[in-house]
Amino acid sequence: MASVAVTLLGRDRAAFLPDVVWRSDGGEYARIDRHTDHAAWRDAADADCPLVTQWDDGADENSAGKPTCSLSLPTAVRRMLDACDIRPGQRVLEVGTGCGYTAALLKDRVGPEGSVTSVEVDPVLAAAARERLDAAGVAVDVVRGDGLKGWETSAPYDRVHVTCGIRRLPSAWLRQCPDGVLVLPWGSSHEGRDNRLVTLTVSDGVAVGPIGASLWFMEARSQRPVPWGEWPDTGAVTKAELPVSWREIDAAVTDADRFVLGLLLPGTRLWASGHTDDEDGRVAWLERAGEYASVGFGWSVPTTVAGDGRLAEDFARAVRWWHDHDRPPADGFGLRVTPDGEFACEEVWFGSPDAPVRLR
Structure with missing residues (x-):
């Protein structure tokens, strides 16, 4: 079959794959070795699928742990590159080299x-990655360092x-761009790999x-x-008098909407137990800056609160x-970001950058 990466991105990703990769089509990861099954390895390189290339930061060579490096879905890579709107002659900082494939694509776009x-x-x-880029004849400056600090030497x-x-x-x-x-x-603090x-x-x-749209990426x-x-x-x-009904809380903590709750409750983690029809009710567990609260709710139980009252109130205000x-x-929201110490101040807006979200 034709390579999806070549069709979408103009460059074969096979040159940037290690000899062993792991592929999943929604189930368990299958280990694919180039030397023992070259056809499957080549098919994986050509497919529109993510390929895991490292587990547990390199400590484990098997798929029993946590995937920590991969080649992303080519369609997702294309979406990000299109959003970046890269022009010839520009100076680009990439955070997270991985296997070096996206760095090569960035260089293709900025040109000589x-x-x-x-x-x-x-x-x-x-x-x-440096070896693969050199072997492919792609001139990228690969730096070993903490990408969250950028790279001041080559800025702006x-x-x-x-x-x-x-x-x-x-x-x-x-500051560097x-x-x-x-x-x-x-992503908001609520969700693991549910990025946008x-x-x-x-x-x-x-x-x-x-x-914008959902993306699946490994965290920094x-x-x-x-x-x-x-x-x-x-x-x-204690029994609570909150400005929301149990049905409204239940709707807000479903998996489809918790990303939005994360936007409305920055720095807050949420986990909800149970299901809507549970006779004993459900609990929304909340944590923020070392403070904890829980809100109990359900069709057959009174709404209750325990722990930090302000955190519980903020949760109810967000709902x-x-x-x-x-x-x-989520796609009705946006961010306004300003420098502020090591990490920037992230202000969430809704509908327009001139309409910041205010819960109080």
Whole structure:
């Protein structure tokens, strides 16, 4: 079959694949070795599918742990590159080199007069990507370092292209690309790998842009979700008078809408137990900056609150806001991002950058 990567992106990704990859078509990962099954390996390279190339940051050579490096779905790569709107002659910073394939695609677009600096935190991945790019004759400056700090040496940049899931956007990217475009998979604190394509136009160091389509990307290593751990004692459970009904809470914490709750409750993690028809009710568990709260609700139980009262109130206000605005999906929102210390200040807007979300 024709290579999807070549058709969509203009370059074969086989040259950037290691000899062993893992492919999943919705089930278990299948290990594919180039030397023992070249036809399957070649088919995987040509297909519109993600391919895992590393597990557990390189500590495990099997698929029993956590995937930590991959070649992304070619259609998703194309979507991000189109959003980045790269022009010949531009200077591009890539965060997350991985196997080096996207770095090569970026260089194809900036041409001989442009430059690509790609920063990779993993020294083994950085070295392998550099070798593959050199073998392919692609002039990319691969740097071993923390991509969340950017790379000041080659700044300023016209574009920043990020290949890992981001929860908190570093101020360094805005300072190093003060007038350009940032494209990244961004997610709220609620969801693990439920990222959205965010395209930010930067002017005088301030970035503004809409929240776009869903993307599946591995998180930046320093921003991976922390396990919940043991739930602390949040004290007595009390009957609550909240500005929302149990049905409204139930609708808001379904999987389809929790991303929006993450936008309305920045820095807050949410996990909901049970199902709508559970006779014993459900519980929304909340954590923010070391404070915990729980809200119990359901068709046959009273609505109750335990733990931090302000956190529970903010959760109820977010649910109320969502319903009062006709339960909007994520693509009605956007971000306004300004430098502020190590990490930028991320303000969520709805409908227009001039309409920041205010719950209080």
